[in-house]
Amino acid sequence: MSVTLQTEPFDPGALLTAFGAGRMEAGAIASFSGYVRADGGATDRLELEAYPGLTDAEIGRIGEVAAERFGLLDWLVVHRVGVMGPGEAIVFVATAAPHRRAAFEACDYLMDYLKSRAPFWKKSHGPDGARWIEPTDRDRTDLERWEP
Amino acid sequence: MARVLLFGRLADIAGWRSRDVPGASIAEIRTVLAGDVELAEALAGPGVQVAVDREIVRGEAVLTAASEVAFMPPMSGG
Numbered sequence: 214m215s216v217t218l219q220t221e222p223f224d225p226g227a228l229l230t231a232f233g234a235g236r237m238e239a240g241a242i243a244s245f246s247g248y249v250r251a252d253g254g255a256t257d258r259l260e261l262e263a264y265p266g267l268t269d270a271e272i273g274r275i276g277e278v279a280a281e282r283f284g285l286l287d288w289l290v291v292h293r294v295g296v297m298g299p300g301e302a303i304v305f306v307a308t309a310a311p312h313r314r315a316a317f318e319a320c321d322y323l324m325d326y327l328k329s330r331a332p333f334w335k336k337s338h339g340p341d342g343a344r345w346i347e348p349t350d351r352d353r354t355d356l357e358r359w360e361p
Numbered sequence: 362m363a364r365v366l367l368f369g370r371l372a373d374i375a376g377w378r379s380r381d382v383p384g385a386s387i388a389e390i391r392t393v394l395a396g397d398v399e400l401a402e403a404l405a406g407p408g409v410q411v412a413v414d415r416e417i418v419r420g421e422a423v424l425t426a427a428s429e430v431a432f433m434p435p436m437s438g439g
Contacts (some may be wrong), residue, residue, distance in 0.1 A: 334368050334370075
């Protein structure tokens with residue numbers, strides 16, 4: 214049950230290995246790694262702003278909701294902040310559960326939440342200047358799938 | 362008085378990210394900030410949320426000199 218916001222790059226493979234180590238009851242560990250896209254050259258770099266103290270607390274709350282809803286044994290969210298380039302990992306989510314369905318679904322749920330509800334502000338810089346990226350209609354419909 | 366923080370495109374529009382603003386409620390803070398018409402419009406836009414002392418609030422809140430009030434435009438992570 215952990216949230217980390219960091220400016221330094223991270224290695225999703227190493228995070229997954231560490232997350233899975235020594236678990237005796239987790240029959241299933243699912244993970245998602247998100248990377249910065251070049252968008253065919255339209256994005257040189259991505260700038261991500263968070264609100265320390267609020268962003269981590271909000272993600273922690275949704276992690277607790279996910280743990281309860283899907284019966285997770287553990288979960289982990291690592292998110293980059295600051296400036297990053299195409300090909301760099303921006304987000305890593307891992308979930309541990311006794312069985313696969315819960316692990317898959319909780320990971321999907323956490324990512325849908327992070328895309329449109331977590332307190333981050335994302336600016337894309339490219340040859341045509343800078344623009345703020347806000348949740349798309351698709352992000353919102355993705356999130357609605359989980360609503361009762 | 363409260364410490365006002367602007368995030369995302371709101372900071373770009375205002376040209377500042379953090380400033381002390383006189384006011385004992387969110388409404389009073391909004392009135393002072395409305396001196397900047399473009400910012401006032403953006404603050405009233407869809408999906409802008411307010412946090413007081415790092416807790417999202419809906420509606421009004423009583424502020425003290427030590428309060429931190431954040432205006433947050435639509436969020437997008439991942």
